[in-house]
Amino acid sequence: MKPAGTAGGARLPRAVRADGLPPQALLDDTEDVSLDFGSEEELALQKARIRHPLATFFHLFFRVSAIVTYLFCDWFSNSFVACFVTILLLLSFDFWSVKNVTGRLLVGLRWWNQIDEDGKSHWVFEAKRVPTIAASTEAEARIFWLGLIICPVIWTMFFFSTLFSLKLKWLALVIAGISLQTANLYGYIHCKLGGQKTISRVTSRLFGTTDVPKSEY
Amino acid sequence: MLWLLRNVGKAVIVAEGATELVGLDPLLICHPCSFCLFALAGSCNSCEGINESVLCLFQMRDLKAVGKKFVHVMYPRKSSALLRDWDLWGPLVLCVSLALMLQGGSADSKDDGGPQFAEVFVIIWFGAVVITLNSKLLGGTISFFQSLCVLGYCVMPLTVAMLVCRLVLLAGAGTVSFIIRLIVVGAMFAWSTLASTAFLADSQPPNRKALVVYPIFLFYFVISWMILTFTPQ
Numbered sequence: 001m002k003p004a005g006t007a008g009g010a011r012l013p014r015a016v017r018a019d020g021l022p023p024q025a026l027l028d029d030t031e032d033v034s035l036d037f038g039s040e041e042e043l044a045l046q047k048a049r050i051r052h053p054l055a056t057f058f059h060l061f062f063r064v065s066a067i068v069t070y071l072f073c074d075w076f077s078n079s080f081v082a083c084f085v086t087i088l089l090l091l092s093f094d095f096w097s098v099k100n101v102t103g104r105l106l107v108g109l110r111w112w113n114q115i116d117e118d119g120k121s122h123w124v125f126e127a128k129r130v131p132t133i134a135a136s137t138e139a140e141a142r143i144f145w146l147g148l149i150i151c152p153v154i155w156t157m158f159f160f161s162t163l164f165s166l167k168l169k170w171l172a173l174v175i176a177g178i179s180l181q182t183a184n185l186y187g188y189i190h191c192k193l194g195g196q197k198t199i200s201r202v203t204s205r206l207f208g209t210t211d212v213p214k215s216e217y
Numbered sequence: 218m219l220w221l222l223r224n225v226g227k228a229v230i231v232a233e234g235a236t237e238l239v240g241l242d243p244l245l246i247c248h249p250c251s252f253c254l255f256a257l258a259g260s261c262n263s264c265e266g267i268n269e270s271v272l273c274l275f276q277m278r279d280l281k282a283v284g285k286k287f288v289h290v291m292y293p294r295k296s297s298a299l300l301r302d303w304d305l306w307g308p309l310v311l312c313v314s315l316a317l318m319l320q321g322g323s324a325d326s327k328d329d330g331g332p333q334f335a336e337v338f339v340i341i342w343f344g345a346v347v348i349t350l351n352s353k354l355l356g357g358t359i360s361f362f363q364s365l366c367v368l369g370y371c372v373m374p375l376t377v378a379m380l381v382c383r384l385v386l387l388a389g390a391g392t393v394s395f396i397i398r399l400i401v402v403g404a405m406f407a408w409s410t411l412a413s414t415a416f417l418a419d420s421q422p423p424n425r426k427a428l429v430v431y432p433i434f435l436f437y438f439v440i441s442w443m444i445l446t447f448t449p450q
Contacts, residue, residue: 080334081317081320081334084334084335085313085317088309088313092306092309096279113303113362115300115301115302115303115360115363119300119358119359119360119420121360121362121363169333169335170335171335172335172338172339173335
């Protein structure tokens, strides 16, 4: 069999292949094949199930340790104040890290509030459209959403158990926990489903933007 | 910030208050530093967009913003830049430190005279929320979290007063120390009220300024009262 020929598109005499395939296909094959190995790091990154191990760890770490500390605070320390402050700090770090770091790394979403020149405040929700090589995997996204949804549910259960067992000094902390985690949950759900009419209708009904004039939260 | 100027044209904002989603292409300029969450040496002046480095966030933006606001409370001037970049970290730190200092050192004892930790916490945050709702219902143009931010940061002079009171009480608890504490707390109370009024009263229509200033006055008065009547065991 004669060799395939140059890539310049020069007319070659028809080669006869042993298997009877038209030689043009063979030319196209060899012309179009580009062997790009890339770097080994990129390949490893593409194959890995979790591409941001630290972000995934910290996404779950602060939430779970806040819950664990709340449940087992009596074992750690006798002091109510120490437990309160510890759990509050864990909840705050969790809020900051989920809002600023893990959201954009694990699922490519972010939301924030900005106030423009004339003092009006706007809530902006955005999502990454173009996936890059270091974009998140399904496993990471699943971990993100599960962590985001389950923890506020657990804190709501704590709210009812605190209320009915009358341990009212913990109520402030539980309410703080619920509000911080629900804020992140709402923000990211809005990012994810953003642009749909139902979400804006529900939002405006809940916050009553039509009732209170000239005000935006 | 530069990314604001680039992206504000792309984000579509619906007038009713909800915002629509517009996908943005990642403006990757500096390395996505997903493997180092905590500050290392290095500057991130070129980090922008959704891929901006975590170092930038932790190091530059948040800490500097908090520090700048503390300085603004020390020298209250009418600056809109303070109001624009609101955050609640400063109020959280101030509230926790004030509540800790009002604790009296014995955390769980049932017979201490001072308010419990959670009560101080609730008074400060609930009071700030009520004042904010009041000013919004009176037609104020400032947003909810901005107002919370200002009220929280203006607790700083009272926290300083609490620190001074505790130091004075270490020396003794007589009449002289009471007079010193009264003067210090009174001065810091006036400072707090004036600082927060400087930021908040401007956003109100002129015939309603007194209606807005009075709850702020009451709020800081209650906190000052708690500080003044604090006696350690």
